[in-house]
Amino acid sequence: MDILNALAVLLNFLVIPALAYGSQLALGALGVTLIYGVLRFSNFAHGELMAFGTMTTILVMWLLQSAGISGGFLPTALIAMPVGILVAVLLALGTDRLVYKFYRKQKSPPVIFLIGSLAVMFFYNGLIRFVIGPDDQNVADGARFIFTAGDFKKWSGLAEGIAFRTTQGISIVVAILCVAALFWFLNKTKTGKSMRAYSDNENLALLSGVNPEKVVVIAWVLAASLATIAGTMYGMDKTFKPFIYLQLLLPIFASAIVGGLGSPIGAVVGGFIIAFSEIAVTFAYKKVIGYLTPGDWVPDGLIQLLSTDYKFAVSFAILVVVLLVRPTGIFKGQTI
């Protein structure tokens, strides 16, 4: 029995990666849930918006790098991100002007918006591949680790190391800052309250003098900013590949729906639920069991419930169960 080493393995390979991944999902799901709350449709182009913002960030990052500017031990992408956010916001607002505004005027049902967002998704998709191509891009530079497995082993004297990568730390810190700022905005400012009011009861908000177009603009600004931040965090932590961002749409929607569509706090909780489930189900427990039991109990297999190839099946299964059992999600969002 060696509980400390077992915990070290769990922390290193499950908890820390899930916290970082959960932070990224939470940021993505917040954007989805905001758009759903205000414009009342599921924005399928959100994954591509993330990719677009990240792509712009990478382009600016290259520019900075070629000019010899770097973030020191922090990734240069962090300095480039504000520009990425700005361009993504402009793209989202432009899209709203050209596509969604038309359907708002027509008072189209949500499903029309949803299909429209699919078309937008394909457009962004092509745009991204046209500009940066379909290949992997490395987003992270600067110091790779806050502390390495070796540092940890030396410090603790344990056989198992815990590594904490800079990008994981940044993901978690940035997510906390963004969520805190967003909740402050939604709960304390007049504009934020008017957004919640509009999401809660559109007609009454109109009667109270809330300008719907202004609310829509703010929703897109927030969604595009969060999308760029989420995308850049994910790209730094793993890699930037346009196709992967398309696939991210499933866990992000699962997060938003599990938490309750339209509920910001739900999106955050949902993000971590999905991240922890995905990693816990595809985690190989062999080593942990080895530490927790007398040696000869350990079976030959990896003791992995599902191969990592099936990680999207986890989000999908959770999504289906939630829609069947509690369609409003944990925090009583709207049903779809």
Add this chain to the structure above:
Amino acid sequence: MSFLLGKNMTGGYGSTDILHDCTIGVEQGEIAVVVGPNGAGKSTAMKAVFGMLNIREGQVTMDGEDITALTPQARVQKGMGFVPQTHNVFTSMSVEENLEMGAFIRNDDFSGTLAQVFDLFPILKEKRNQPAGELSGGQRQQVAVGRALMTQPKVLMLDEPTAGVSPIVMDELFDRIIEIARTGIAILMVEQNAKQALNIADKGYVLAQGKNLYTDTGEALLADPDVRKAFLGG
């Protein structure tokens, strides 16, 4: 000429007219009540006055100004407050936030108005941090009326404020409505509980099939044998 007047209104939601040459109005500091059987066009008349439906003929004036062409939002700016019959609170927001949203168009300090509303409805002060969706029906109506009062309207329009509340709560709500009228606000309301409503009304309108059937003081309508027989159950 009344302070707020919808005169000879004809119109409806689609191609068929619901209102036919219908006239309702109210004076400042008075309560006018619109009663009538189901489907008489009571709520429709109210919505027409508030600009939520287009009228083909007739006009709406407030304080002598023609406001027929204005949107509901513009009418709120002009000093009209409207409490819809249903979905009249922000359920996910706290009582205080509901009232703050009522004051959304105001850029001045509205803490005085907030205090007035809390004085009028003390229970709201007690529950100010609770989500409005968790309140009872009567308390929700108080939030809804309070929200409309936050703009300091000159006219308050209530669409069946006592729908779905108990008789005791109804009496209490009517008392509050009288109090609001005493501050000089004109109150125009549609009511299902015709007898009780006419009791507190300075003016009553009996509508049927989108037309004015009887118009008189509340007292006179209650005393009118025809009105009693047809609409008030004898």
